[in-house]
Amino acid sequence: MRRRAMRQALEGAFKGGDASKALSGIDIIGDIGIIKVPYSLLDMRHEIGERLLQKLPSLKAVYRQTTPVNVVERVRGIEWLAGEERTSTIYSESGCKFKVDVSRAYFSPRLSYERRRMAGICHPGEMAVNMFAGVGTFSITMARLSAVNKIYSIDCNPDAYKLMVENVEINRVKGRVVPLLGDAKDFVSLQGVADRVLMPLPELAMDYLIHAVRYLNRRGWVHIYLHIEGKSKEEARRKAEIRVMDRATAIFDITKIQSRVVRSVGCRTFQVVVDSFGEANLR
Ligand SMILES: C[S@@+](CC[C@H](N)C(=O)[O-])C[C@H]1O[C@@H](n2cnc3c(N)ncnc32)[C@H](O)[C@@H]1O
Structure with a gap:
């Protein structure tokens, strides 16, 4: 449900109209959103993050996934996009x-x-x-x-x-x-x-x-x-x-x-x- 709301928050908001693609594979963990941004939209990544925060007040931070999860600890690389710069939350x-x-x-x-x-x-x-x-x-x-x-x-x-x-x-x-x-x-x-x-x-x-x-x-x-x-x-x-x-x-x-x-x-x-x-x- 919140994923759909995030996608809707981006629809039509950016030139080219397909910024909602940025939300393929989104995870919402507590008050942190992690999105995958396609290469073609990388320049707009911080605006995308800001837009999500404006539209979804329950989100306090947005990150972008930069690498797949690693093999042993299963942790993924992330980059801060908008909101609070913290990575810990309660789920x-x-x-x-x-x-x-x-x-x-x-x-x-x-x-x-x-x-x-x-x-x-x-x-x-x-x-x-x-x-x-x-x-x-x-x-x-x-x-x-x-x-x-x-x-x-x-x-x-x-x-x-x-x-x-x-x-x-x-x-x-x-x-x-x-x-x-x-x-x-x-x-x-x-x-x-x-x-x-x-x-x-x-x-x-x-x-x-x-x-x-x-x-x-x-x-x-x-x-x-x-x-x-x-x-x-x-x-x-x-x-x-x-x-x-x-x-x-x-x-x-x-x-x-x-x-x-x-x-x-x-x-x-x-x-x-x-x-x-x-x-x-x-x-
Ligand atoms: C896919 S995660 C699953 C975590 C948890 N079951 C969950 O669903 O939230 C796999 C976990 O195994 C740990 N792990 C990887 N290799 C391990 C090993 N040889 N012995 C113990 N833990 C290991 C990683 O650090 C990671 O936290």
């Missing part, structure tokens, strides 16, 4: 509040349904490990909206970790969400603790599957997020399930598998989550 979702810094740690408002879905499928008393927890969004939503016992929440980005510690305080889930700083493959003390493991990082999920299986208390659920090409959502889901089954061979005996398309992430490319239940089969 509210599902009764939770998240402190976010758009220049230092990954955050996507587009995963809100998926976070609620994950909270909805947790069973009371469960132990979970979130291997790529970011600022704590999945873990905190699960702790607030379900009766999950504890979620160990790992991230290797020190800035994301610090924000996660703050978000745990803000949302009063201390002791139930346990922030951990480091590489998700290195937590020997977590081996055998989990009923459920989340892997919300498509670039590493497959390579780290063996570590996820080690964190299981013999059997449990592993949620693997992947980017998959496909002519249709259905094809992408099918391919994702096959890929997980293939990789699980000889380490994880899967007895239940299901999947859903989380979102489209490019031309004929989808983010798919594969929910798999099985028994660890590690020698």
